[in-house]
Amino acid sequence: MKRRAILAFTLDHPGVLNKVSMLIRKKMYNVDTLTVCRSRIPGVSRMTITLQEDDQAKVLQIIKQLEKFTEVISVKELDTNHSYWREVAIVKLEVDAGHLDDFHGRYNFEVLEQKSEDMHIIQVAGSTRNIDAFLDEVGQEHVVEIARTGVTALEK
Amino acid sequence: MTGKKLLLKALKERGVKYLFGYIGGAIMPVFDEMEKLGSFKFIMSRHEQGAAFMSQGLSRASLSTADPQVGVCMSTSGPGAMNLVTGIADAHMDSIPVIAITGQVATGVIATDAFQESDVVGVMMPICKQTYMPLHADEIEKTIHEGFYVATTGRGGPVVIDVPKDVQNEQVSDSYTFDQATFRPHLPGYFYSPTPEREPVQRAIELINKSERPVMFCGHGVINSNAGELLRQFAEKVNIPVAFTLHGISAMPADHPLSLGMMGMHGTVEANRAIMDADLLISFGMRFDDRVTGKLNEYAQNADVIHVEIDPSEIDKNVRTSVAINADVYRTLHVLLGDPMVGYKPRRRWLQKIEGFRRVMEEDLKTEIETGVGDDNKLLMKSIIAQLSDLTKGRDLIVSDVGQHQMMAARFYNYQTTNSWYASGGAGTMGCSLPMAIGVKLARPDERVWSISGDGGFQMNAQELGTIMEHNIDVKIIILNNGYLGMVRQWQTFFFDGCYAGTPMRSPDFKFLAQAYGIPHRKVEKLQDIAPALQEAIDHPGAMVLEFICDPAEVILPMVPSGGGFEDMIVSHPRKHNDNLGQEGEAA
Numbered sequence: 180m181k182r183r184a185i186l187a188f189t190l191d192h193p194g195v196l197n198k199v200s201m202l203i204r205k206k207m208y209n210v211d212t213l214t215v216c217r218s219r220i221p222g223v224s225r226m227t228i229t230l231q232e233d234d235q236a237k238v239l240q241i242i243k244q245l246e247k248f249t250e251v252i253s254v255k256e257l258d259t260n261h262s263y264w265r266e267v268a269i270v271k272l273e274v275d276a277g278h279l280d281d282f283h284g285r286y287n288f289e290v291l292e293q294k295s296e297d298m299h300i301i302q303v304a305g306s307t308r309n310i311d312a313f314l315d316e317v318g319q320e321h322v323v324e325i326a327r328t329g330v331t332a333l334e335k
Numbered sequence: 336m337t338g339k340k341l342l343l344k345a346l347k348e349r350g351v352k353y354l355f356g357y358i359g360g361a362i363m364p365v366f367d368e369m370e371k372l373g374s375f376k377f378i379m380s381r382h383e384q385g386a387a388f389m390s391q392g393l394s395r396a397s398l399s400t401a402d403p404q405v406g407v408c409m410s411t412s413g414p415g416a417m418n419l420v421t422g423i424a425d426a427h428m429d430s431i432p433v434i435a436i437t438g439q440v441a442t443g444v445i446a447t448d449a450f451q452e453s454d455v456v457g458v459m460m461p462i463c464k465q466t467y468m469p470l471h472a473d474e475i476e477k478t479i480h481e482g483f484y485v486a487t488t489g490r491g492g493p494v495v496i497d498v499p500k501d502v503q504n505e506q507v508s509d510s511y512t513f514d515q516a517t518f519r520p521h522l523p524g525y526f527y528s529p530t531p532e533r534e535p536v537q538r539a540i541e542l543i544n545k546s547e548r549p550v551m552f553c554g555h556g557v558i559n560s561n562a563g564e565l566l567r568q569f570a571e572k573v574n575i576p577v578a579f580t581l582h583g584i585s586a587m588p589a590d591h592p593l594s595l596g597m598m599g600m601h602g603t604v605e606a607n608r609a610i611m612d613a614d615l616l617i618s619f620g621m622r623f624d625d626r627v628t629g630k631l632n633e634y635a636q637n638a639d640v641i642h643v644e645i646d647p648s649e650i651d652k653n654v655r656t657s658v659a660i661n662a663d664v665y666r667t668l669h670v671l672l673g674d675p676m677v678g679y680k681p682r683r684r685w686l687q688k689i690e691g692f693r694r695v696m697e698e699d700l701k702t703e704i705e706t707g708v709g710d711d712n713k714l715l716m717k718s719i720i721a722q723l724s725d726l727t728k729g730r731d732l733i734v735s736d737v738g739q740h741q742m743m744a745a746r747f748y749n750y751q752t753t754n755s756w757y758a759s760g761g762a763g764t765m766g767c768s769l770p771m772a773i774g775v776k777l778a779r780p781d782e783r784v785w786s787i788s789g790d791g792g793f794q795m796n797a798q799e800l801g802t803i804m805e806h807n808i809d810v811k812i813i814i815l816n817n818g819y820l821g822m823v824r825q826w827q828t829f830f831f832d833g834c835y836a837g838t839p840m841r842s843p844d845f846k847f848l849a850q851a852y853g854i855p856h857r858k859v860e861k862l863q864d865i866a867p868a869l870q871e872a873i874d875h876p877g878a879m880v881l882e883f884i885c886d887p888a889e890v891i892l893p894m895v896p897s898g899g900g901f902e903d904m905i906v907s908h909p910r911k912h913n914d915n916l917g918q919e920g921e922a923a
Contacts, residue, residue, distance in 0.1 A: 243647055243652075247646070248524065249525040
């Protein structure tokens with residue numbers, strides 16, 4: 180299944196997130212990730228939703244139906260070729276400091292705190308695939324806890 | 336000024352005359368104020384669902400008059416609001432502007448499971464065009480005006496305004512000002528584009544001029560934009576036959592030479608066959624519902640599609656269009672009519688072919704209607720509707736319920752009056768007819784209104800006889816009583832080997848039921864008594880219940896099986912042929 184990112188600008192009103200998520204549920208999708216933040220315009224939120232769908236016509240339907248909501252100002256699909264998709268993960272890792280050194284330069288991460296000799300809290304930013312690769316290389320078995328933001332995206 | 340006063344002031348400014356509804360704890364302040372003002376006519380329904388359908392009737396019937404009104408229904412919180420749900424969902428499916436005002440528990444106790452508290456906004460959100468919950472008296476006027484604006488512009492729909500009880504009583508702030516004349520709703524995400532763009536219109540004209548076998552579709556949008564007369568003129572100008580969706584019926588006279596009648600599942604043979612053979616479909620204000628198209632991948636395979644529709648999310652939803660015109664139907668037809676590039680073609684071969692389609696069932700139906708009775712000499716619904724049509728010359732307003740009788744009323748009444756046919760289409764809500772007819776009659780008091788129901792649907796909102804009694808509403812009520820849920824029974828006959836599960840139904844003596852409400856009742860069992868009974872109802876000043884004892888074995892044909900394509904259209908009763916009728920389709 181192809182992963183799609185849908186960018187929506189909406190009014191920053193209570194119930195808008197409810198409407199958007201209800202539509203996605205009604206269309207029988209499971210949301211992969213959903214991020215909401217303020218936009219540059221006061222009172223307008225920026226929402227990035229990712230979900231799985233191969234059929235372009237169906238994605239267009241979602242977009243049109245989202246646009247139908249009075250609180251939704253504009254919606255578009257962002258494809259990976261013409262936009263950046265990024266997320267941030269905060270990871271609690273049980274590894275020696277030396278082990279982490281191997282990854283410096285190759286991955287965009289930062290140690291937020293070293294809690295003990297082999298317990299680190301780090302922050303890693305990048306594409307979903309990039310974060311997955313980092314975790315695989317570090318070794319999933321070292322991950323004690325992880326929090327990921329989900330994808331936010333910006334057109335090139 | 337208090338919230339309740341501003342609420343009623345805003346309604347008055349919006350031209351509201353009737354309020355339909357039912358009082359209860361959380362809406363008492365508004366009712367109290369309404370009574371003291373004395374400037375609204377309050378119609379108490381016997382169940383909130385009735386109030387929602389009455390509002391629909393008022394909105395639908397008045398839109399083609401000089402005084403279009405938006406139906407407003409009011410209920411209390413909790414169960415009162417929940418009882419509106421079916422009527423609101425129905426209005427949403429059929430794009431009817433309705434304003435529902437519900438009382439809510441006071442803001443201080445919201446979300447504490449207070450007495451008669453329901454999350455009205457949460458429940459209504461997916462089944463209406465917009466929901467509001469004003470939290471201060473200062474917001475009320477703005478909310479009501481914005482609600483009317485949203486309900487009535489673009490593709491119409493219901494708007495729900497949930498007003499907490501303390502907000503109804505609250506005084507506005509000292510700095511409060513509101514000017515209705517200069518008020519513009521702040522809705523940066525709400526667009527509708529009524530004016531057609533030049534480029535797609537030009538491409539549409541090219542397709543129309545090129546086409547050899549075109550069919551025009553008349554949907555609900557034609558009625559809603561009052562474009563029936565323009566559609567007729569355009570059809571005549573280009574000489575293209577017109578097929579109707581259920582809600583497109585009565586946009587132009589049913590017996591117009593270019594009319595193909597209703598299309599879709601129970602549409603006429605000529606409409607459905609013409610669509611199958613067409614090279615161009617020109618659709619005005621409709622949404623290619625599954626009851627219209629049947630199996631999508633077999634639908635109008637060789638045709639280009641021009642789709643004129645105010646709601647952009649309907650374009651390319653079910654059927655891929657060649658030219659999309661996202662605009663108001665009236666304005667688009669106006670542009671098309673005025674364009675000298677659009678030409679007349681005799682289309683002799685195409686229209687001759689359609690004449691052939693018209694003959695496929697013509698004889699069968701004529702014989703059935705003339706015979707008028709089925710097994711056991713019980714009456715046929717078709718025949719009753721046909722006689723009603725003859726007697727009223729097709730000029731009356733028909734409000735149908737949902738089921739077999741609805742399809743009969745859609746097919747066999749010869750609609751002559753613009754905007755004279757009302758029913759629940761998208762939602763298919765049984766019980767809609769009786770309350771909706773009340774709203775229709777209030778909107779068009781000088782015209783005769785018939786409510787046509789089956790024995791099943793009638794009993795779903797039979798309590799509204801009380802409203803009819805109380806307000807002396809002159810609605811002629813027809814019950815086509817066949818002792819079954821007829822449409823489901825027909826499906827059981829065709830697709831479930833005649834296993835009549837859950838469809839037989841014992842009804843009360845409708846005579847006593849009508850009499851209990853002081854409404855005269857006539858039971859008709861013989862063919863020769865149909866016309867005199869209808870005439871008696873016409874002559875009687877006031878409501879009357881006519882109960883016809885109908886043949887349960889009667890079917891409405893043709894029928895495109897659910898999930899089937901037009902190729903699978905059934906044109907004769909299965910007991911007359913042994914074809915495999917196919918499997919149950921994907922759609923219900």
